[in-house]
Amino acid sequence: xxxxxxxxxxxxxxxxxxxxxxxxxxxxxxxxxxxxxxxxxxxxxxxxxxxxxxxxxxxxxxxxxxxxxxxxxxxxxxxxxxxxxxxxxxxxxxxxxxxxxxxxxxxxxxxxxxxxxxxxxxxxxxxxxxxxxxxxxxxxxxxxxxxxxxxxxxxxxxxxxxxxxxxxxxxxxxxxxxxxxxxxxxxxxxxxxxxxxxxxxxxxxxxxxxxxxxxxxxxxxxxxxxxxxxxxxxxxxxxxxxxxxxxxxxxxxxxxxxxxxxxxxxxxxxxxxxxxxxxxxxxxxxxxxxxxxxxxxxxxxxxxxxxxxxxxxxxxxxxxxxxxxxxxxxxxxxxxxxxxxxxxxxxxxxxxxxxxxxxxxxxxxxxxxxxxxxxxxxxxxxxxxxxxxxxxxxxxxxxxxxxxxxxxxxxxxxxxxxxxxxxxxxxxxxxxxx
Amino acid sequence: xxxxxxxxxxxxxxxxxxxxxxxxxxxxxxxxxxxxxxxxxxxxxxxxxxxxxxxxxxxxxxxxxxxxxxxxxxxxxxxxxxxxxxxxxxxxxxxxxxxxxxxxxxxxxxxxxxxxxxxxxxxxxxxxxxxxxxxxxxxxxxxxxxxxxxxxxxxxxxxxxxxxxxxxxxxxxxxxxxxxxxxxxxxxxxxxxxxxxxxxxxxxxxxxxxxxxxxxxxxxxxxxxxxxxxxxxxxxxxxxxxxxxxxxxxxxxxxxxxxxxxxxxxxxxxxxxxxxxxxxxxxxxxxxxxxxxxxxxxxxxxxxxxxxxxxxxxxxxxxxxxxxxxxxxxxxxxxxxxxxxxxxxxxxxxxxxxxxxxxxxxxxxxxxxxxxxxxxxxxxxxxxxxxxxxxxxxxxxxxxxxxxxxxxxxxxxxxxxxxxxxxxxxxxxxxxxx
Numbered sequence: 001x002x003x004x005x006x007x008x009x010x011x012x013x014x015x016x017x018x019x020x021x022x023x024x025x026x027x028x029x030x031x032x033x034x035x036x037x038x039x040x041x042x043x044x045x046x047x048x049x050x051x052x053x054x055x056x057x058x059x060x061x062x063x064x065x066x067x068x069x070x071x072x073x074x075x076x077x078x079x080x081x082x083x084x085x086x087x088x089x090x091x092x093x094x095x096x097x098x099x100x101x102x103x104x105x106x107x108x109x110x111x112x113x114x115x116x117x118x119x120x121x122x123x124x125x126x127x128x129x130x131x132x133x134x135x136x137x138x139x140x141x142x143x144x145x146x147x148x149x150x151x152x153x154x155x156x157x158x159x160x161x162x163x164x165x166x167x168x169x170x171x172x173x174x175x176x177x178x179x180x181x182x183x184x185x186x187x188x189x190x191x192x193x194x195x196x197x198x199x200x201x202x203x204x205x206x207x208x209x210x211x212x213x214x215x216x217x218x219x220x221x222x223x224x225x226x227x228x229x230x231x232x233x234x235x236x237x238x239x240x241x242x243x244x245x246x247x248x249x250x251x252x253x254x255x256x257x258x259x260x261x262x263x264x265x266x267x268x269x270x271x272x273x274x275x276x277x278x279x280x281x282x283x284x285x286x287x288x289x290x291x292x293x294x295x296x297x298x299x300x301x302x303x304x305x306x307x308x309x310x311x312x313x314x315x316x317x318x319x320x321x322x323x324x325x326x327x328x329x330x331x332x333x334x335x336x337x338x339x340x341x342x343x344x345x346x347x348x349x350x351x352x353x354x355x356x357x358x359x360x361x362x363x364x365x366x367x368x369x370x371x372x373x374x375x376x377x378x379x380x381x382x383x384x385x386x387x388x389x390x391x392x393x394x395x396x397x398x399x400x401x402x403x404x405x406x407x408x409x410x411x412x413x414x415x416x417x418x419x420x421x422x423x424x425x426x427x428x429x430x431x432x433x434x
Numbered sequence: 435x436x437x438x439x440x441x442x443x444x445x446x447x448x449x450x451x452x453x454x455x456x457x458x459x460x461x462x463x464x465x466x467x468x469x470x471x472x473x474x475x476x477x478x479x480x481x482x483x484x485x486x487x488x489x490x491x492x493x494x495x496x497x498x499x500x501x502x503x504x505x506x507x508x509x510x511x512x513x514x515x516x517x518x519x520x521x522x523x524x525x526x527x528x529x530x531x532x533x534x535x536x537x538x539x540x541x542x543x544x545x546x547x548x549x550x551x552x553x554x555x556x557x558x559x560x561x562x563x564x565x566x567x568x569x570x571x572x573x574x575x576x577x578x579x580x581x582x583x584x585x586x587x588x589x590x591x592x593x594x595x596x597x598x599x600x601x602x603x604x605x606x607x608x609x610x611x612x613x614x615x616x617x618x619x620x621x622x623x624x625x626x627x628x629x630x631x632x633x634x635x636x637x638x639x640x641x642x643x644x645x646x647x648x649x650x651x652x653x654x655x656x657x658x659x660x661x662x663x664x665x666x667x668x669x670x671x672x673x674x675x676x677x678x679x680x681x682x683x684x685x686x687x688x689x690x691x692x693x694x695x696x697x698x699x700x701x702x703x704x705x706x707x708x709x710x711x712x713x714x715x716x717x718x719x720x721x722x723x724x725x726x727x728x729x730x731x732x733x734x735x736x737x738x739x740x741x742x743x744x745x746x747x748x749x750x751x752x753x754x755x756x757x758x759x760x761x762x763x764x765x766x767x768x769x770x771x772x773x774x775x776x777x778x779x780x781x782x783x784x785x786x787x788x789x790x791x792x793x794x795x796x797x798x799x800x801x802x803x804x805x806x807x808x809x810x811x812x813x814x815x816x817x818x819x820x821x822x823x824x825x826x827x828x829x830x831x832x833x834x835x836x837x838x839x840x841x842x843x844x845x846x847x848x849x850x851x852x853x854x855x856x857x858x859x860x861x862x863x864x865x866x867x868x
Contacts, residue, residue, distance in 0.1 A: 001758070017722070021580050021581075021722045022580075024721075025580060025581065025582055025721070025722070028581075028582055028647070028766075029579065029580060031647060031766045031767055031768065032579045032647075032762070032765055032766055032767070033579070034758055034759070034762065034767045035758070127577075133720075133722070133723035133724065133726065134726060135572075135573050135576070135577025135578065135726075138569075138572060138573070138576060138577050139569050139572070139573060139577070139728075142569070142572060142744060142747075142748065143561075143569025143572050143573070143741075143744055144569065144740065144744065145463065145466045145467070145743065145744045145747045146455050146456075146459060146463060146739065146740045146741075146742075146743030146744055146747070147455075147459065147462075147740055148459055148462055213462070213465060213466075269708075271705055271708060271709070271729060274703075274705060274708060275705070276868075277868065279868070281727075286567075286740060287458075287459070287736075288451070288455045288459070288567070288736040288737065288739055288740040288743075289567035289730060289731060289736070289737045289740035289741075290567065290730065290731050290734075290736075290737055291729075291730065291731075292567065292568060292569075292728075292729060292730035292731075293715075293727070293728070293729035293730065294573075294726075294727070294728055294729075295705060295725075295726060295727035295728075295729070295867075296723060296724065296725065296726035296727065297723060297724050297725075297726075300724075302721075302722040302723070302724075303722065303723045303724055305580065305722055306578065306580045306581055306720060306722040306723035307577075307580075307723075308580075309579070309580030309722075310576060310577055310578065310579045310580055313576075313579045313580070314576065316759075317755065317759045317760070317761065318755075318759075319759070320755050320756045320758060320759025321751065321752075321754050321755035321756075321759055322754045322755075324435065324468055324469070324754060325468070325750075325751045325752075325753070325754025325755055326751070327751065328466070328468065331466055332462075332465045332466055333465055333466070333468045334465065433729075434710075434711060434713070
């Protein structure tokens with residue numbers, strides 16, 4: 001059978017992994033795909049010493065690859081928004097199928113990309129955009145196709161999970177572990193995308209669309225990072241039987257859809273609570289199947305390449321199928337535009353609060369009264385011994401309540417003369433996996 | 435688009451779940467599949483009060499369903515070998531696609547079934563045959579298609595996992611928990627298939643074929659059950675930092691393939707060690723992706739139906755693809771018949787041994803000498819206090835060694851005058867998931 005010809009754009013971390021996996025496992029991949037798949041041309045600004053490209057056409061101009069009429073599938077691994085967008089749109093205009101690992105591009109401009117691809121009848125595949133090597137797009141989009149998804153929750157940023165894991169295991173501060181992660185190459189020099197939750201929000205946007213059949217709506221994701229989490233919060237959570245994880249959560253509720261990224265206390269015995277270091281995991285709960293979980297490497301050269309190459313093989317298969325028989329880009333033939341993404345004020349969850357009070361009689365009663373007046377019921381309250389400055393840390397766990405009521409309670413708490421500084425608030429979710 | 439017509443054979447636990455999920459989620463399934471899928475006819479010996487079949491043609495003779503020319507896809511959910519085999523082969527002969535949840539049928543007669551299906555150009559799908567609702571076939575067969583799989587290990591029998599979980603959590607005996615599981619409906623009146631590992635061996639046979647591209651070889655799986663595990667073994671393992679899980683393990687080694695089902699000590703911090711109750715999980719380790727894990731309900735009406743319906747949708751899609759573009763039944767276009775399944779004597783693993791010695795001087799030295807003479811090195815040895823009968827339990831952990839050498843050592847240990855009764859041997863695996 002005639003080989004399928006791939007144009008590989010980008011030869012950085014993921015590009016080099018893709019190149020090497022395709023060379024090393026060529027015979028197994030051919031046996032699985034039923035026909036040979038070869039890299040016809042590589043487009044990269046510079047060579048990568050990890051790849052032996054001597055037998056392959058190499059171009060310094062990625063647009064030469066996109067315009068090469070021999071090529072069937074363009075693999076976009078250059079990252080970023082602008083050039084990547086141009087590249088992908090040109091590939092589609094040229095009638096080529098596209099495989100990409102670019103979560104930002106898909107989350108932010110996916111709707112227009114899929115529209116263009118639909119009009120040209122080409123496939124755009126993006127398994128590697130979410131959770132690296134874990135086949136999470138395929139599992140939700142095809143494996144759980146019988147289900148109405150109730151909710152999903154995932155550790156979908158390895159850097160954040162690395163930092164939280166080491167804060168917990170070693171009692172260290174956020175800043176300290178971040179600096180170490182930067183030295184080890186697990187965090188960027190500018191870590192904003194990872195630690196402030198933007199990268200996780202990109203991925204959650206994609207997961208939610210394929211799970212719930214809604215258009216990509218990155219702008220509607222509530223996004224909160226982990227930079228305010230203190231060593232004390234980690235220790236207090238642990239003492240209460242919880243781990244703090246940075247989660248992306250999407251949940252179907254009666255009046256719409258919750259889409260939120262934030263630090264979350266989850267019970268220690270949950271599998272998700274035991275996903276440590278740079279690893280990723282996504283839990284998806286379907287009405288028929290119940291809870292399911294998918295775990296693996298969320299980033300890295302060859303793990304991400306594993307998903308890129310799986311996509312290439314899927315595209316090769318879809319090339320032999322009529323367009324109506326292909327898996328829709330976002331799982332559903334038509335996205336449902338009538339589902340409201342709820343504002344954060346409308347969601348309901350439980351809360352962990354940590355406040356610092358001046359040590360005088362009645363302070364606990366005043367705190368409890370404010371919560372009670374907002375209809376917030378308390379599950380646990382722990383008052384520590386006063387420190388040298390006569391300040392008393394108070395830790396609270398509440399039952400489920402509405403975020404708007406909690407916002408009002410926190411406003412009133414912070415206005416109390418007894419309370420020093422800001423109230424620390426972390427959301428608490430049960431995420432039952434049994 | 436013309437609806438695809440399904441014939442559902444069997445209306446028991448999984449059949450009724452399939453019927454109900456397809457009715458309840460019909461609109462979401464249609465939106466995903468891109469065309470309506472309807473149950474045209476049900477074949478079942480009796481009605482199921484959980485299903486409202488009034489709008490559907492019902493036949494008491496499943497072969498009427500298989501011979502109905504209107505039907506595109508036959509769903510075999512009657513279980514067992516003989517009638518199910520006849521049914522599936524007749525469906526294939528009639529040019530119909532087949533979806534089945536029948537692990538025994540696929541593991542034992544899959545090679546002939548796939549051969550017949552290949553000749554007729556029809557699809558046979560069997561996601562529900564392994565690990566219930568977990569999309570494990572799809573994840574390994576398609577999601578990890580870029581990888582050479584190094585090993586996989588799974589908790590793939592919910593009954594066994596339920597028993598071991600309750601033995602550990604409540605310090606109870608095997609017989610005691612089994613009786614409870616039978617009362618609760620988690621175990622059959624004759625529990626042999628589950629507790630002696632035959633069911634797990636069926637599933638491991640299938641997983642190994644799709645992971646390693648070898649023919650189905652149920653007869654070559656080493657199979658050992660959990661009925662000899664005592665409450666003391668569970669407690670000793672726990673004290674040493676291990677959980678005992680009943681695992682199916684397949685591993686590629688230099689000279690062949692290991693295929694084995696047996697109780698296994700694994701470190702407590704592994705995710706697999708924390709998969710409890712009736713839940714299933716499979717860990718698959720690929721050369722590119724590293725360790726990945728898939729978790730969920732391994733049995734039950736609607737979880738299993740989730741996989742059956744996902745298969746139906748996949749078959750609908752494959753109906754629109756040329757035969758060469760379909761995913762091969764066992765992942766590879768042609769299975770590799772040259773890979774040897776190693777006899778159990780040839781595998782290497784670490785071991786937990788529990789022996790009961792007569793309390794007299796030198797017994798520990800004699801035990802250590804026997805192991806040393808077989809080249810077996812000891813990681814830990816624990817001698818307990820003597821009981822009333824002057825018997826001393828000795829617990830040993832060894833480093834990795836060859837099974838044949840361990841067999842010889844156990845033979846010699848049991849021949850010692852100092853040793854009372856049989857030596858209990860449980861294999862120990864690290865199964866690193868980081």
